[in-house]
Amino acid sequence: MAVTIEDLYRSYGVLADAKDNLSQHKDAYQVILNGVKGGPKEKRLFPELSDAAINAQLDLCEDEDVSIRRQAIKELPRFATGENIPRVADILTQLLQTDDTAEFNQVNGALLSIFKLDAKGTLGGLFSQILQGEDIVRERAIKFLSAKMKTLPEDVLSKEVEELVFTETKKVLEDVTGEEFVLLMRLVSGLKILQTVSGRQQLVELVVEQAFLEQALNPADTDTVDRLLQCTRQALPLFSKNVHSTRFVTYFCENVLPNLSALASPAPTLDIQLEVLKLLAEMSPFCGDMEKLEANLHTLFNKLLEFMPLPPEDAENGEKESSEEPKLQFSSVECLLYSFHQLGKKLPDFLLDKVDQEKLKDFKIRLQYFARGLQVYIRQLRVALQGKTGDALKTEENKIKVVALKITNNINILIKDLFHNPPSYKSSVTLSWKPVQKSEAVAAAAAARTGAPEEGATAIKKPVPVAQRRDARQIYNPPSGKYSATIGNFTYEQRGGGGFRGGGRGRGFGSRGSRSRGRMY
Numbered sequence: 001m002a003v004t005i006e007d008l009y010r011s012y013g014v015l016a017d018a019k020d021n022l023s024q025h026k027d028a029y030q031v032i033l034n035g036v037k038g039g040p041k042e043k044r045l046f047p048e049l050s051d052a053a054i055n056a057q058l059d060l061c062e063d064e065d066v067s068i069r070r071q072a073i074k075e076l077p078r079f080a081t082g083e084n085i086p087r088v089a090d091i092l093t094q095l096l097q098t099d100d101t102a103e104f105n106q107v108n109g110a111l112l113s114i115f116k117l118d119a120k121g122t123l124g125g126l127f128s129q130i131l132q133g134e135d136i137v138r139e140r141a142i143k144f145l146s147a148k149m150k151t152l153p154e155d156v157l158s159k160e161v162e163e164l165v166f167t168e169t170k171k172v173l174e175d176v177t178g179e180e181f182v183l184l185m186r187l188v189s190g191l192k193i194l195q196t197v198s199g200r201q202q203l204v205e206l207v208v209e210q211a212f213l214e215q216a217l218n219p220a221d222t223d224t225v226d227r228l229l230q231c232t233r234q235a236l237p238l239f240s241k242n243v244h245s246t247r248f249v250t251y252f253c254e255n256v257l258p259n260l261s262a263l264a265s266p267a268p269t270l271d272i273q274l275e276v277l278k279l280l281a282e283m284s285p286f287c288g289d290m291e292k293l294e295a296n297l298h299t300l301f302n303k304l305l306e307f308m309p310l311p312p313e314d315a316e317n318g319e320k321e322s323s324e325e326p327k328l329q330f331s332s333v334e335c336l337l338y339s340f341h342q343l344g345k346k347l348p349d350f351l352l353d354k355v356d357q358e359k360l361k362d363f364k365i366r367l368q369y370f371a372r373g374l375q376v377y378i379r380q381l382r383v384a385l386q387g388k389t390g391d392a393l394k395t396e397e398n399k400i401k402v403v404a405l406k407i408t409n410n411i412n413i414l415i416k417d418l419f420h421n422p423p424s425y426k427s428s429v430t431l432s433w434k435p436v437q438k439s440e441a442v443a444a445a446a447a448a449r450t451g452a453p454e455e456g457a458t459a460i461k462k463p464v465p466v467a468q469r470r471d472a473r474q475i476y477n478p479p480s481g482k483y484s485a486t487i488g489n490f491t492y493e494q495r496g497g498g499g500f501r502g503g504g505r506g507r508g509f510g511s512r513g514s515r516s517r518g519r520m521y
Contacts (some may be wrong), residue, residue, distance in 0.1 A: 007031055019173070026111045029188035054079050058091060066100060070318035075105045078123075079116040089114060089125025094133065096140040108144065115152060119161045127168040139180070142172075146183040150190050156227050162191045173206060173276075180521055181210060185234045200238045207235040213251045228256070244288035252280045253296035257303050277335035286344035297343055297350050304336045308366040328373050330407050334432060337414040345425040352422055364419075373414050374408055381405040406432040 011028040018028075057079060060072035073095060080088040092114070095107045115122045130141045149157070149165070169188050176184065185207070188194060194203055211231035218224050232248055239245045256263070256276055265272035290296060309326035344350055351360060381401050388398060410429045417424045 009282065013344065018349040033040040054087065054091075055083065061091070061095060066103065070103055070106050072428075073103065073110055077110050077113045077117075080117055084112060084123030085118045086124035088127070089122040091125075091128050092130050093129040093141050093144075094137055096144065097134065097136045099500070108148070111144065112148060112152075115148075116156055119152070119156050119158070120164055123161070123164055127172070130168075142183050142187075146187045150189060156193070159193060162193045165192070166191060174211065174212075178226065181230060182234065189237070191400070197240075197242045200240070200243045204235055204238050204243060205413075207231050207238075207249055211235075211248075211251075213247055217251075217255040217259060219262040220264050222264045222266045225264055225272065229266070229279070232283070232414055236282055239283060241286065243286070244281040245286040246288045246290055249280065249283050249287040250290060250292070250296065252276070252283070252370070253299045254292070256280075257299050260303065274331055274335070275340075277332055278431075278433065281342075282337045287343060287346075290343070292345070293343065293347055294350070294354055297340070297347060297354070300336065300340045300343065301350075301355065303442065304340055305359075305366065307332050307336055307361060308363075308370050310362075310366055311369045316329065328370060328377075330374075330404070330411060332376075334407050334410050334414075337411060337418075338429070338431060341414050341417065341425055341427075344423070348423070348425060367415055367418060370508035371412070374412055374415075378405065378408045378412065381408065384514055403432055 011031040014028040057072055057076055061069055063069050063072065073092075076088060076092060089111065091112045092107055096104065098104050111122065111126075126141050126145060130138050133141070154218055164494065166188055169184050173181065173184060177461065181319065185203070188206075189203060193197075193199060208231075211228055212224075217228070235245070235248060257280075260273050263272045263276065307329050309328070309453075312326065347354070351363075355363070381404055385398065385405065386392070392398060393402060410432060413427050413429050417427045
C-alpha cells in the first residue's frame, strides 16, 4: 500500500510523542522510511532526507552489535529506489569484506534482491567498487558476479544488462591478477550475447590481449609462463572450426617449443613441458591458415626427434640387451605426434619434399624403434587388463593402465599414418586425457576384456625397411623382460600430470597463487 503525506505526518507524531518508548514504535519509523518509495508529493516532502536516511542505516550496518548489523543489512535494500540503487549497491559491495559468515550471506542476499529490482543500477555500484575499491572488496565483488550472475532469471539478464557486463569487464581486464582473470573470463563466457561465432571471437581477442602474444617469451620468468598457460587454458574452450587457434599455435611453435627445456615451472610439482605440449595438441585441430606453416612444421618435427630416441649403440652389434635403456616418453610423444599430424594435413608433402633425406631417414629409424617398444607396452597393458570389467576397471591402478593403453594406441595409429608412402594424415584419434565418444569407450572396454586390438589400433605391419639399407642401424627390439617388470609402475595423471613414461613415475599438478594487482601475475 502506497505511503501518503497523511501517513508520514501521523507517523512523525507517533515518534515525537514516544519519548523514552521510541523502540516500541518501529512500524512508525518504517512508514517514514517507506516514504522514499511514495509519489512525487511524498518525495518532495523530504528529498534532502533521503541521503540522511541511508547514512543512518549505514551507521547501523557498522554497529558493534552483530545482530543489529545483520538486521540493518537486511533492511538496506528497502532504500534501493530510483537514483539510490547504485549507491545502495556500492554500500552492499563494500560490506562484502565482512568475515562473519552469516553477515556475508546476508549481504549476498541483499545484493541479489536489488539486482532483481534494477540490474543495471546494481552493476553500476558493483563495478564502481571493482574498479576503485579496496583489494578485498574488489576480489569478493568479482567472485560474487562470477558465481551469482548465472543464477539470475532471464528476465533480469536482458541484452542491455549483458552488454553492460561485457563493457565493464573489459575495463577491469586492463589491470587484473591471474585469479581475477579466470573469474572474469568465466563470467563473460557465460553471457548469452557472446554465444555466437562473433561473440566467441571477441572473447578470444580478450584473451590474446592478456597473453601478450606480440611479445617474445621469457622462458625463465615464471610469471610470464604462468600467464601464457592461464590464457591458453581460457581460450581453449572457445576454439572451433570457425574460431581459430592460429595465433596461439603460431606463438607456441615460434616462441615456446624452441625454449621448451628452459621453461620455468610456475609450480614445483607441475611438469611444465608436458603441460605445454598438451595445450598445443588440444589447440592444433582448430588452427587456420598459418603464415609460416613450413617453418613451424620444421620446429615441430625437430622437437619430435628430440623425444623419439635412436636405438642404443650396442644394438648395432646385434646384442639383445642395452646397457643404457632409452626412456620412451609416451605422453610427450603422443602430444607432439598429434600436433604434427594435425598441422601436417595443411602441407601433406612436407615429409616428402621439405625435409632433408638424411634427416628423414633418421626420423624413420626413430619411429621404428619407438614402434617396437610401443608394441611391448601395448601387449603388457592388454594382458594386465584382460578380463577385467566393472568395478575392477575403476581401481586407481587399472584406471592408470586404461589411460596408458589409450596413449600407446594413439601413438600406434599416428605412426602408422606416417609410415604410409606417401605419408597419410587421415586417421582420427581422441587425445588420451580427453573424454572419449561412446563408441570408442565400448571398443576400449571390449579390447580390455578380450585382449584384442581396438579398431584402428592394430600393430604396425612391415614398416619401411630402413634396416635393410647399408648405412642404417639395426632396429633394436626392446627386451620384454625389462619392460614387463615395470608395467606395474605406470603413472599417469590428467591435466598437469607427469604423463606416461616407460617405467617412470609422473609428477602432480600444483596450485597457482595470484599476485598483486598491476600486472596479471
